[in-house]
Amino acid sequence: MTVYAIIGGTGLTQLDGLTITAALNRETPYGVPSAPLLRGEYAGRDVLFLARHGHPHRVPPHQVNYRANLWALKEAGAQAIIAVNAVGGIHMAMGTGHFCVPHQLIDYTAGREHTFFEGELQHVTHIDFSHPYDAELREKLCSGLLAEGCAFSSHGVYGCTQGPRLETVAEIARMERDGCDIVGMTGMPEAALARELALPYACLSLVVNPAAGKSAGVITMAQIERALEEGMGKAKAVLARVLAA
Numbered sequence: 001m002t003v004y005a006i007i008g009g010t011g012l013t014q015l016d017g018l019t020i021t022a023a024l025n026r027e028t029p030y031g032v033p034s035a036p037l038l039r040g041e042y043a044g045r046d047v048l049f050l051a052r053h054g055h056p057h058r059v060p061p062h063q064v065n066y067r068a069n070l071w072a073l074k075e076a077g078a079q080a081i082i083a084v085n086a087v088g089g090i091h092m093a094m095g096t097g098h099f100c101v102p103h104q105l106i107d108y109t110a111g112r113e114h115t116f117f118e119g120e121l122q123h124v125t126h127i128d129f130s131h132p133y134d135a136e137l138r139e140k141l142c143s144g145l146l147a148e149g150c151a152f153s154s155h156g157v158y159g160c161t162q163g164p165r166l167e168t169v170a171e172i173a174r175m176e177r178d179g180c181d182i183v184g185m186t187g188m189p190e191a192a193l194a195r196e197l198a199l200p201y202a203c204l205s206l207v208v209n210p211a212a213g214k215s216a217g218v219i220t221m222a223q224i225e226r227a228l229e230e231g232m233g234k235a236k237a238v239l240a241r242v243l244a245a
């Protein structure tokens with residue numbers, strides 16, 4: 001059976017219902033992951049869980065050691081990765097509380113350690129990244145969302161910004177012209193690093209606010225936290241479905 005790793009984002013720093021059998025503190029050639037990797041049983045199968053921002057939540061998106069996180073998960077035996085993240089909604093369909101299983105992404109980040117292929121290399125490697133997300137895993141997430149009765153979009157373009165600040169109205173307008181449907185800060189380089197390690201990867205994105213300029217007011221943390229509280233419970237139910245299937 002495939003060993004799944006779940007990378008929990010904001011609002012998902014722990015996985016209730018996970019019977020923990022080990023907490024692995026791994027040093028990798030790239031440093032230490034955001035938190036101990038939790039190995040355990042969830043929905044009747046072996047899973048790995050990692051809190052992307054640490055537990056408690058303290059590592060901001062631009063300072064997450066994505067390379068250490070992915071390397072440690074691979075080394076611990078992960079065979080596929082489900083990444084959960086909170087996003088802002090750009091497209092009209094992406095209202096607060098809506099889920100999206102993105103099929104494409106655009107990377108707007110800068111200065112992050114984004115590849116394993118550097119330093120003393122035997123040869124130069126260019127991975128194919130035409131389709132950044134694994135189709136089979138995306139389908140599983142969509143089936144889980146359907147079974148849980150969640151409002152969701154089975155496709156979407158994820159735009160990844162550097163953060164930690166939110167975007168300007170003009171930046172979101174540009175991202176919309178680029179074709180982005182949702183905006184988040186953690187989708188990259190995570191997806192690319194997973195591909196470099198040949199790990200199938202897909203995202204379960206929860207919209208927690210309208211992106212800048214997409215609502216009348218300013219974006220508040222209180223609004224985001226409210227949406228996280230309501231939505232992450234559903235996200236956990238979806239994960240349990242996917243893993244039990």
Ligand code: HPA
Binds near residue numbers: 089161184185208209
């Ligand atoms: N922008 C970027 N990242 C986010 C947002 C947003 O509006 N909401 C949650 N993560």
